[in-house]
Amino acid sequence: MSNGSKERNPFRSSSKRRRRNDAGGHALFAFFTYFVLACTAYIFLDIAVKGAPVVFKAEAPFVNLGFIFNNPETLVVFKDGNGEKVRMAMSDFSEFKKANPEAVITDEHTFSYCAGGIWGPLVGTALLVGICMVIALFAGVASAIFLNEYARHGRFMNTIRLAIMNLAGVPSIVFGLFGLGVFCLWPWLPVLTYEPSGNAVATFAIPFTDGFLSFQGWGTSMIAGGCTLAIMVLPVIIAACEESLKAVPMGFREAAMALGATKWQAIRTAVLPYAKPGILTASILGITRVAGETAPIMFTAALAHKAGLPWAEAKGGGLFWVSDFFTQSVQALPYHIYTVSARIPRSEDTEPMQNGSVFVFLLLVMAFAALSISMRARYRKKLKW
């Protein structure tokens, strides 16, 4: 084409300014996006770089098993006779002193919870999340079925739905206080025990045992924490379940009902099976959310330190054991991180515990998120209609 064609180009830009604005907007939006991405990547990398050496090691089995499978302990830092700095867990330190009574120990410091590992908090978090998910799934699926399948779609129901959804925005510390008031302090919650507490509002001796059914409240306990977390995650679960139920075609319900199924039969056999994948993936995402919450469990369930694991601490037999098991307080990973990071001075001696705990936690959350995503992808392929 010759030069002249430039003049005749019908698609020539009519306004330079408009084009410039467009390009400017593009650059601005891109900048913020990459900025956010860079911040996130920096945080993750920082955690990984600092935490990985604590959790992994160069020789087989490549994972620092002591860090995973030991309970937190007090760290002792001192200088030995040669003026060299030594770090020891409290238990090792006592042994060491017993073995070498004349050893020179100077400049001795202790740091709580900074030696040993994070097994207790890991177990505690797993138990809390487990209790929470069992309760939240039952209550959540039931409410979602009611809201989506049974309730008439009127103003009243929409208000209820709105109220439930708004619960999702309530700060978690509010749930913590609510849980403290209801599940820990309210005395009408029953426990099975051999020694009823003085606060019990009613106790009944159980025949043929030395035990009592005592209405004394649950106190600071994993069941109280699990219930608090469940209430906190319920709105998310209900919303996700409702979405999954809505995604099941109306035709399945109609076909089932037209064949003489009752409403519940239709829901059970022609709706729930196809909503299940959505419900499951949403609950796994819910798990990652509640697993990280500190505020709701701070008052209701968590302890900074506990010597034994929950199953070793529970006393009694049969149902008494079960009751005792669920009404004891536990350590929890997010609370442990809060303790070692915020309440212990940060120094080169305490950093390994801080970085390691955060890194393990991040790995866990990422693993659950990945599981949820891969499950969703797999079911998407399998269930298409």
Place this chain on the structure above:
Amino acid sequence: MNDIDLDPVPAATGDDAIPVPDEPASETIIEIENLGFSYDHGKTETLQGISLEIPKNMVTAFIGPSGCGKSTLLRCLNRMNDLIDTAKVTRGTIKILGQDIHAPDVDAIELRKHVGMVFQKYNPFPKSIYENVAYGLRIQGVQKKSTLNEAVERALVQSALWEEVKDRLADSALGLSGGQQQRLCIARAIAVQPQIVLMDEPCSALDPIATARIEDLITELCENYTIVIVTHNMQQATRVSARTAFFYLGELIEYAATDKIFVKPDKKQTEDYVSGRFG
């Protein structure tokens, strides 16, 4: 199937107000009398005083322009409209096998076992072919493997699908073609051996060849079942149905033998509609 809630057919009484022209002697299975139906608590009537009688073991077609209430009437017959909160029958009665289906002691669940339905959009469950056909029996509590096998085979044979799927009963129903899926839905509906099968535009999502197969199937099925079919396809109505009802704006305009409706209808509106001159 044994009739649990529905009384046996009483002799059709001859005192009905609607004149039924050149009616061949045939048992009536559905009697609709002055039926009014509303989707909004009775504020507006979607069906306005419909009266008609549907003969047993024949194909009856409902035709009419979109929105005239054909599907609504069809769904009244197995009380599927009960699922809509605001819907309500405002007047009149529907008697099936002589029993008023809105009587307080009629269970809609039982009714639907006798009055099956095939939907416009084929909607097999994402289960195996076998499980789809067995579904109705399973929810009715049939567990015996041999009974189920028999019923599934019979339904698939009757719906002209057996030869095509007998070697892959365990495969997903969603792997079938559209026409096969619709025939599977018909098989699913007849597996519980209803007396009446309601079909709401069963071929509207299908190509001409699949449509022809379903039409053949309908013609065969009417030996054992009473079929009510809603269709927008005039040729289809003439091909499959013995009697045709023409609806317009919630009213029954004309109901007669299909030949009469299409060749020499009494009403001007009917003639305009069936000849495609509808304004």
